[in-house]
Amino acid sequence: MNEIATVLAALQLGDSFFPSGGTSFSWGLETLRADGLVRTAADVEALVAGQIEHRWVSFDRPAVTAAHAAAGDIDAVCVIDREVDAATLAREAREGARRIGTSVLKVHEGMGTPGVPEYRARIRAGDAFGQMAVVQGFVARASGLDADTACAMSAHQLVLSLVSAALRLGLIGHVDAQRIFVGQRDRVGTLMRQPVPDISELHAYTPAAEIAMMRHETGNGRMFAS
Amino acid sequence: MKPDDLVDATPAQFELGFERSPGGATVLRRQLVAYPFHVGRVLHVPGDPAGFATVYVQSCSGGLFQGERLRLAVTAEAGAQVHLTTAASTIVHAMPGGAAEQSLTIEARDGALVEYLPDPLILFPTAKLTTTLTIRAAETATVLAGESFLLHDPKGGDGAFDLLGSETRVEAADGRLLALDRFRVDGSSVIGARPGVNGAFGLQGTLMLVHRSDPDSALEALRSALPESPGVFAGASLLPGDCGAWLRVLARDAIALRAVMRAGWMAARRLVTGSAPGIRRK
Numbered sequence: 473m474n475e476i477a478t479v480l481a482a483l484q485l486g487d488s489f490f491p492s493g494g495t496s497f498s499w500g501l502e503t504l505r506a507d508g509l510v511r512t513a514a515d516v517e518a519l520v521a522g523q524i525e526h527r528w529v530s531f532d533r534p535a536v537t538a539a540h541a542a543a544g545d546i547d548a549v550c551v552i553d554r555e556v557d558a559a560t561l562a563r564e565a566r567e568g569a570r571r572i573g574t575s576v577l578k579v580h581e582g583m584g585t586p587g588v589p590e591y592r593a594r595i596r597a598g599d600a601f602g603q604m605a606v607v608q609g610f611v612a613r614a615s616g617l618d619a620d621t622a623c624a625m626s627a628h629q630l631v632l633s634l635v636s637a638a639l640r641l642g643l644i645g646h647v648d649a650q651r652i653f654v655g656q657r658d659r660v661g662t663l664m665r666q667p668v669p670d671i672s673e674l675h676a677y678t679p680a681a682e683i684a685m686m687r688h689e690t691g692n693g694r695m696f697a698s
Numbered sequence: 699m700k701p702d703d704l705v706d707a708t709p710a711q712f713e714l715g716f717e718r719s720p721g722g723a724t725v726l727r728r729q730l731v732a733y734p735f736h737v738g739r740v741l742h743v744p745g746d747p748a749g750f751a752t753v754y755v756q757s758c759s760g761g762l763f764q765g766e767r768l769r770l771a772v773t774a775e776a777g778a779q780v781h782l783t784t785a786a787s788t789i790v791h792a793m794p795g796g797a798a799e800q801s802l803t804i805e806a807r808d809g810a811l812v813e814y815l816p817d818p819l820i821l822f823p824t825a826k827l828t829t830t831l832t833i834r835a836a837e838t839a840t841v842l843a844g845e846s847f848l849l850h851d852p853k854g855g856d857g858a859f860d861l862l863g864s865e866t867r868v869e870a871a872d873g874r875l876l877a878l879d880r881f882r883v884d885g886s887s888v889i890g891a892r893p894g895v896n897g898a899f900g901l902q903g904t905l906m907l908v909h910r911s912d913p914d915s916a917l918e919a920l921r922s923a924l925p926e927s928p929g930v931f932a933g934a935s936l937l938p939g940d941c942g943a944w945l946r947v948l949a950r951d952a953i954a955l956r957a958v959m960r961a962g963w964m965a966a967r968r969l970v971t972g973s974a975p976g977i978r979r980k
Binding site: 500501521523526555560561679685687690 | 878882896
């Protein structure tokens with residue numbers, strides 16, 4: 473692909489118009505707001521930064537990177553997918569990431585993205601779950617995007633789902649949302665200069681968001697699926 | 699380095715093997731304990747079911763120190779029922795030029811119940827600790843494992859630990875991975891109190907209730923232990939791999955933390971034996 477075609481592919485696949493279902497999830501934000509632990513735009517900004525620094529960089533990014541590298545070897549992709557699933561302990565986080573991953577794969581199958589039918593067959597056979605970060609790396613490679621671009625898209629989609637939830641929860645306005653995106657550019661760029669942890673080293677430290685998702689399972693008045 | 703390499707590199711300094719005797723009592727059949735560990739005799743706590751064993755694992759050294767690599771292994775044979783705990787919190791001392799590691803493997807065979815509920819780790823400034831817990835459970839076994847930590851600067855300042863790396867693996871009897879909790883955090887991030895990370899809560903506790911025969915009941919038990927008070931933020935959920943449930947709590951003080959951990963323990967015990975545990979004053 474030439475450079476412009478690559479940028480266009482990244483814009484298409486990273487856009488909220490892409491039907492991944494990602495904006496149905498708040499990843500704990502709905503409960504954090506209901507419990508009074510996130511109240512202001514500054515809180516939302518700090519939450520987004522915390523999710524990037526304490527989860528995305530050490531959990532999603534290595535999963536995206538490993539899946540991108542393994543994309544031609546469906547057995548290896550399934551191993552990564554199962555590892556990510558086993559390491560996603562809050563049920564709504566685990567099942568939400570499965571739902572997004574499987575939705576993305578379904579759309580890519582319709583688009584004719586190579587390798588996707590095999591991945592979906594393995595999910596149907598119970599060998600894999602279609603974990604979001606793994607699917608992101610896999611389809612980015614299959615769409616001709618490099619690993620850094622795949623990681624940047626994964627970070628962008630995380631920020632997108634959090635700010636879009638915050639907007640609908642009335643925590644921030646449109647300008648706040650765009651400012652938060654700008655603020656994450658340098659953070660993600662700097663973090664991406666660090667070595668990528670191996671898939672056997674996936675780790676995260678976001679207990680408040682995890683607990684919020686666990687509480688969300690039994691909470692009332694739910695607008696989001698997590 | 700992977701935890702498995704470390705286990706292979708040095709023999710366990712601490713191994714306990716429990717069995718259920720023909721009379722039904724859980725007995726300590728095998729014991730290999732080297733410095734700094736000390737194991738008290740097997741106790742029966744009034745209020746526990748007949749034959750239920752309680753064992754205190756103590757350290758003579760007064761905590762965890764720089765350069766220590768401790769290996770522990772506990773096996774519960776079919777039908778054994780044992781509660782393992784510590785006599786007090788474990789101080790993780792300052793480590794200006796090194797780190798410490800502790801790994802524990804718990805194997806629970808058919809119908810066994812193992813409770814491993816140590817008191818909290820107290821992380822001193824510059825402490826660097828990596829802990830690994832591997833739970834290998836038969837389909838009919840139950841394992842309840844707890845971990846909790848708080849930070850403390852004995853000089854009264856705001857010195858913070860450098861690293862807590864914690865890994866809990868739940869495996870089937872054949873070693874297949876079912877669930878994995880791995881976090882790494884430094885004290886300044888905890889003090890940073892970011893929303894969604896740990897918020898304004900400085901203490902954390904986790905209970906893993908591996909109960910493969912009935913994960914939904916395990917979740918129901920842990921949910922029943924969740925408090926609704928402003929000083930704590932806690933939740934429970936089903937573990938991946940249909941292997942049980944887990945609870946995580948963030949708290950503002952050690953009393954609130956202990957109350958949740960204890961409520962979770964009581965609910966888990968009731969699930970397996972039908973009655974709450976006898977409580978022994980520490």
